[in-house]
Amino acid sequence: MTTVRTAPPAATTPGAGPAGRPPRGRGPVRRTLAYVSLLAVTLLVLLPLGWMISSSLKRDNEVFTTPIEWIPREFRWSNYVEIWEQIPLATYLGNSAFLAIVITFLQVLTGSFAAYGFAKVRFPGRDGLFLAYIATIAVPWQAYMVPQYILMQRAELIDTHLSIILLQAFGAFGVFLMRQYYLSIPDDLCEAARIDGLSEYGIYRRIILPLSKPALASLALLTFVNTWNDYMGPFIYLTSNDLWTVQLGLRSFVGQYQADYAMIMTGAVLSVLPVVVVFLFGQRYFIQGIATSGLKG
Incomplete structure (x- = not known):
């Protein structure tokens, strides 16, 4: 009589898929979160530059208005002349x-x-x-x-x-x-x-x-x-x-x-x-x- 040996089950980590692979869907989610975080940081860094460009197209009394007007009421391109x-x-x-x-x-x-x-x-x-x-x-x-x-x-x-x-x-x-x-x-x-x-x-x-x-x-x-x-x-x-x-x-x-x-x-x-x-x-x-x-x- 022959005995059949079975391989031991693959080690897994809690919350992981077969053979230790991350469950499906987690990779794209992490990638999306990373892109969103990078986008938020980029916008935060470019915020002063955007305000400077916007202010350069305004009148003097419109630069420090509260709340900030990111889009000028009237684009004064004549400032650059x-x-x-x-x-x-x-x-x-x-x-x-x-x-x-x-x-x-x-x-x-x-x-x-x-x-x-x-x-x-x-x-x-x-x-x-x-x-x-x-x-x-x-x-x-x-x-x-x-x-x-x-x-x-x-x-x-x-x-x-x-x-x-x-x-x-x-x-x-x-x-x-x-x-x-x-x-x-x-x-x-x-x-x-x-x-x-x-x-x-x-x-x-x-x-x-x-x-x-x-x-x-x-x-x-x-x-x-x-x-x-x-x-x-x-x-x-x-x-x-x-x-x-x-x-x-x-x-x-x-x-x-x-x-x-x-x-x-x-x-x-x-x-x-x-x-x-x-x-x-x-x-x-x-x-x-x-x-x-x-x-x-």
Whole structure:
């Protein structure tokens, strides 16, 4: 007589389906809740921007009405024409764009090049030097603000764009970001290129840079936004109105026309618009670069 052995029942968890699988319908519900939560957070973040845009299309006495009127009674598109006549906004935007583009290019160039040395070139004291350089991020800007100003003053660079460009052409954060990304690139590629006779400059230009587009885009976007929104740097070093950035120009406009709320919001919208456009074009590379820059340390 033969006996038939039966397999033991599969282990299940309370509330789970066969073989430990979640019951049907729970996956779509969780996904829907996640999307609703993300949508709510997105709307909460965009709420101030929406109020600013709405206020820029109103009259001055309609900006702070209670309750808030999200849709203006009358869309005053003329605000976007009058703002150019009241202040030299084109000059301010041009100065901000010039500084942001030049400083972004220099920081991407210097940051990526220094990061290549710290990540792919072996030399004595490399790691210690890198730690010492990165430690400067923890030093507050106020600690060396006065020495920097004295240095620029003795160089006779006060009230010039060159002073801001020289002070912001290098950044420890950019070196750190690019080095973390370079560490995810196999060293075998560099070794093979060295065996083939390629110089370090050639490896950096022909191998590393083409593989680093996401990290380069991330660094460029962060630097551009930070430079565009910088207020203290231009406030300290720039005194001529022709050299002011849009942040200084809007602050001066607010001081002169404190009750012109709609026009102030119009200027704020125009100052934010370039940053939004740059982010929309580079968000794919930005997200990819940030996600992969911290994989290897």
